[in-house]
Amino acid sequence: QLQLQESGPGLVKPSETLSLACTVSGGSISSSSYYWGWIRQPPGKGLEWIGSIYYSGSTYYNPSLKSRVTISGDTPKNQFSLKLSSVTAADTAVYYCARDGTAAGQGFDYWGQGTLVTVSS
Amino acid sequence: SYELTQPPSVSVSPGQTASITCSGDKLEDKYVCWYQQKPGQSPVLVIYQDTKRPSGIPERFSGSNSGNTATLTISGTQAMDEADYYCQAWDSSTVVFGGGTKLTVL
Numbered sequence: 001q002l003q004l005q006e007s008g009p010g011l012v013k014p015s016e017t018l019s020l021a022c023t024v025s026g027g028s029i030s031s032s033s034y035y036w037g038w039i040r041q042p043p044g045k046g047l048e049w050i051g052s053i054y055y056s057g058s059t060y061y062n063p064s065l066k067s068r069v070t071i072s073g074d075t076p077k078n079q080f081s082l083k084l085s086s087v088t089a090a091d092t093a094v095y096y097c098a099r100d101g102t103a104a105g106q107g108f109d110y111w112g113q114g115t116l117v118t119v120s121s
Numbered sequence: 122s123y124e125l126t127q128p129p130s131v132s133v134s135p136g137q138t139a140s141i142t143c144s145g146d147k148l149e150d151k152y153v154c155w156y157q158q159k160p161g162q163s164p165v166l167v168i169y170q171d172t173k174r175p176s177g178i179p180e181r182f183s184g185s186n187s188g189n190t191a192t193l194t195i196s197g198t199q200a201m202d203e204a205d206y207y208c209q210a211w212d213s214s215t216v217v218f219g220g221g222t223k224l225t226v227l
Contacts, residue, residue, distance in 0.1 A: 049216035105152025
């Protein structure tokens, strides 16, 4: 059974960089059949896609966040990571990692449990 | 940028049919997925490729997509179906979520 687990600091100061990792077990991020993505959800609000990475290293970002986002993969650790720079209180959210199929319309079929990141001094 | 619009809330009586819409320009030209999210839980994929149900999703969940509107239909709605529902599509290599609909079963 595929499992995804987010990890990283729960508190980040304004203007600093938010860094999270997603560890995948029961499957490989090197599979050509999937993208691996980050989605966030501010408290009480809806889902917002941040970006995704393909096994080749190709990345796709939300245009509204693109200037601040970097997603990278670590194949030996079977992890992929998110860095979001220059954070503000508006970046406070539950951050999820999830798997997305490469076939059109497959959707995010496996999600991590999510991790709350609060931006505050 | 592409936008998906959902009604903020929908109410349904137990046993009745609930319909949640998702609107976007020429949406029928794109595949739509639907997610269910209960409080404090991660989203769960309930419909993919407009009409398909992942393994383990009850048959009462169905989807359609025509024109500018995709619809999630829950037949014989149960109390356990009370949740937030999100539609999602792809546009120009980006993922777009709708704003979400709170389904109340009362």
